[in-house]
Amino acid sequence: MAVKEDKVFEIPDFKPFSGEILSAPKGIRRKMIPRYEELARRIRKALLIAIQGAGSGHPGGSLSSADILTVLFFYEMKINPANACSPDRDYFILSKGHTCPLLYSVHAAAGYFPPGDLLTLRKFGSLLQGHPDWKKLECCEISCGSLGQGLSIANGIAMAMKMDEKPNRVYCLMGDGELQEGQVWEAVMTSAHYKLDNVCAIVDYNNLQIDGFVEDVMGIAPLDDKFRAFSWNVIKVNGHDIEALMDAFESARSFRGKPTVLICSTVKGKGVSFMENKADWHGKAPDAEQLALALRELDAQ
């Protein structure tokens, strides 16, 4: 079945799921796992549609983090989509900026901006830049795209919260390849040194970077030992298991005296069989036909 290259795909309707979840008290959300799964599926569809529309972008690492961010934004974090900069919000710092199609889709799903805007991704004049520009789109919190810088920023925010005795938490998502950047380890030292237990780092451990498998390009294993040797609280979790992620985030939240890292085992390209575990799908847009196939696959799950 051939798909016309200029076909415009429609961003899925998030409301039935995101609305229901966001209006539920936290205690109840635990029982809504299937809705989270459906929401994550729609977020995956949205980001793929956005990337196809843009003709470029990064599907692999967006798909691998999709469940994590769904849980983070719709279960764990204190957010206020009507007022992105609300002073009592928790902060989310995307350090692996290339996976902003995911972040944008999550934002759209939560109601920060109209989901239709996702179709402007990477286009001239769009608020949805190829890598986030928070001066254009405030809910992104920071501008990023140069890897390895997010955790330092997260630490700075967390230090300010401690100074002001505010309870806001700070989350930071990094890639496994990204951990090769020395600045990350400087920041890892800082979080531990200043006992920033309001910091929760999340590693999308999908085993792939651009040039291939992380262990082939520049090995980072054993990652849990590394974080432990840097005096962090370490939680290993399946990054595609909604309930396990909920548990992990709760556990991180209640841990005192040390920052926590969630090392999330994930599959790069998760949800789209032909993208899964393929370095080639790190930074390539699907064409219309591939997208149609991907959407069908996602629907069938």
Next chain:
Amino acid sequence: MAVKEDKVFEIPDFKPFSGEILSAPKGIRRKMIPRYEELARRIRKALLIAIQGAGSGHPGGSLSSADILTVLFFYEMKINPANACSPDRDYFILSKGHTCPLLYSVHAAAGYFPPGDLLTLRKFGSLLQGHPDWKKLECCEISCGSLGQGLSIANGIAMAMKMDEKPNRVYCLMGDGELQEGQVWEAVMTSAHYKLDNVCAIVDYNNLQIDGFVEDVMGIAPLDDKFRAFSWNVIKVNGHDIEALMDAFESARSFRGKPTVLICSTVKGKGVSFMENKADWHGKAPDAEQLALALRELDAQ
């Protein structure tokens, strides 16, 4: 006893000790520990005299590494003072460039240049720059002074040796404060990833940096766990025990498949009571009186 500020102190005579050691076969050197101790003492005296003459410089971290470099240059490494760039030499990369008064003194002791040159340290037109400039003084191998860069360079040399199937080893001395630089951890990853067992890193673990104790400024403990988590072979050793250092270097040399780090416990300012364990003596020159006192103390040991 007042010492005149313009008194010129004389660089000790290294020859009787350095000459004897260097002409002895390696097997015999083991039995010459007292001579090493005397040589290290003279090197300490020389570097203090040089710093006092310069009116500025870094005694603390020079004194703490003095025994290590004495063993390295006079026992462990293949060196050729008559031809600093001899192709079969082992390489020494000083990463903590501020402690070059020590490196220069070791070089002078080994005969790379006349010991009298030490009195030109940091002076206008001198080959002995405040931080090493290898274009002026080839035996320094590289120019340095910006912390955290040495191990990367060492890795590059080691990779070239592997490519060319050459047995030359590469040693790199770093400070404990210096390990806060992210580039160090990038390099630590690289040495392990490329299995550079011809690299031997040495950490002068003297617990102090400029602003105070390392654990107060930005903690790096537990250091052995960190290196192990980065897949290194770790040897902990007393950095002032000549024989233990000899053992450690030998053990490092025979270890295959991984780079080795010698984590050397040391005392900053070692050998001069009023400098020992004092952050203030990191980068301050003694005046003539203080120097005279220091030299007397060293002589009495």
Next chain:
Amino acid sequence: MENKMKATREGYAEALLILGEENPDIVVLDADLSKSTLTNRFAEKFPGRFFDMGIAEQDMMGTAAGLAKAGKIPFVTTYGVFVSGRAWDQIRTTVCYGCFNVKIGGAHGGISVGPDGATHQSLEEIALMRVLPNMNVIVPCDAIETRKATLAAVEIQGPVYIRFGREKTPVITDEDTPYEFGKALTFRDGSDITVIACGYEVGEALAAAEELEKENGLSVRVINLHTIKPIDEEAIVKAAKETGAIVTAEEHQAAGGMGSAIAEVVVRNCPVPMRLVGIEDRFGESGQPEELLEEFGLTSRFIKKAVLETFERKKQPAANRAV
């Protein structure tokens, strides 16, 4: 020739293959971008001489210096913004101060990188690199010149920065076009005004010059300043003296880059009216390369406008010279 399009990164990759064949000391390093920088071609052909350093630009630069120390000739390659900016202190202290024989390939230079947006559009490397003692800086105008420049870089002892781009751009030279490191090329003679350009802008400058001749009867000299450091003072001073006005064009911040280097030469030797066409102190944005070149004022029509204005100033000495 007119219509042939080829990315300058292709020229870099081709040169690496030639060099790899010729010289066993050539090694290539990349920071997880070998598919974009096209160093993967070298990696396939010479796997033992290619090192992927992961996403660690600082370490990559230091490692390259070590390789150079041991006699290799490393080509360190990644996106220009990261290789020049993330590793600047390493380039300064280790590579330039130590004067090691490290060749730096800065890929994806300029705004034409397109949809990736500001963070990936390298607009400051010329400024960052030319200020460093011992550094040489080359910005070739097309794929063929990039190949020649990369080959020539090996003849220079010491650090060299070569900037190239991602997008296919017109091939405006051919195999016979002379290339000499440090020597500007006059691509078009003219007497009324001179446009000095580098990289992609050379083609835009030529297009502008042609139209200016046809439409306005202006005789416009066009100089391809592929080597920005050391700068060809002679060609610049000659142009200033002979044509009395200069417009510069580069895919870079107007401040601090090639135009700025030319302005330094001009005021020291022969002050004439100038305009610097470049990016006006803004970060880039996402968009198609053509959209961006237009938005950021880098297409030939902006050069035309600058030429006409500057030519006017040349004719009105009172207004633009000393009282």
Next chain:
Amino acid sequence: MENKMKATREGYAEALLILGEENPDIVVLDADLSKSTLTNRFAEKFPGRFFDMGIAEQDMMGTAAGLAKAGKIPFVTTYGVFVSGRAWDQIRTTVCYGCFNVKIGGAHGGISVGPDGATHQSLEEIALMRVLPNMNVIVPCDAIETRKATLAAVEIQGPVYIRFGREKTPVITDEDTPYEFGKALTFRDGSDITVIACGYEVGEALAAAEELEKENGLSVRVINLHTIKPIDEEAIVKAAKETGAIVTAEEHQAAGGMGSAIAEVVVRNCPVPMRLVGIEDRFGESGQPEELLEEFGLTSRFIKKAVLETFERKKQPAANRAV
């Protein structure tokens, strides 16, 4: 006033204490050099608002951005060479592109750092910082102006780079000297030629001007260009128009720095003969500050020489203007 000597870093430290008192949002970060940058004084007074980040300039810069994101006003301080060069990509992408309210204190600027030598002598920061969109760059001339500039930096929303030095230097302004961010100060009027200087070189320029008046009867205008970005185009163009020749002086590479920024303004508006006094594309060396200022051509006699030569060129229009 003449003979008072005080290091500009003292002015920075004083300002931090005043700001700390006035504004609870002021925080200070240092990278293990607080005793040299004198941020240790702030640390003693406001321990809860001082963060030693260890020897990790990149992380320090990112942390500062995070603090700014959360409403604090961080002053990030360490040696200029490390703060500008080691953390350049962080300054670019996180601080400047994100336009965070981060103030950067670059200590130990210039060759006058002395015996530490090349690695510690920051000679490129002006070039590195002025090329960045959203960045503001200030190089005050003495301790009092440094205090004022540091206080003023807080009034500016967004990133500011303030350069100051290690050595005691003459205090040439007083409490009443006006300081306005972005506005050049004419310290001495003159009609034959203008010397525009920043930092330590302002004092050398004044000395040169006085001698030139006495010895050569020249009327030399001296402008203190404390703010290099945004640059005071008006004052520069006025000087070019009214005096017809400009000499610039800075303790920085002659290429890419303040002189280069002025040359850009001059050629775009009013081309006149210029000479750029600065470091001629060399790395620094160990030595006493005075020896180095002499060796690297930065004392008043070099400014004098440049003024005389440039004034000659001004008088010979044929040789230095268009044919």
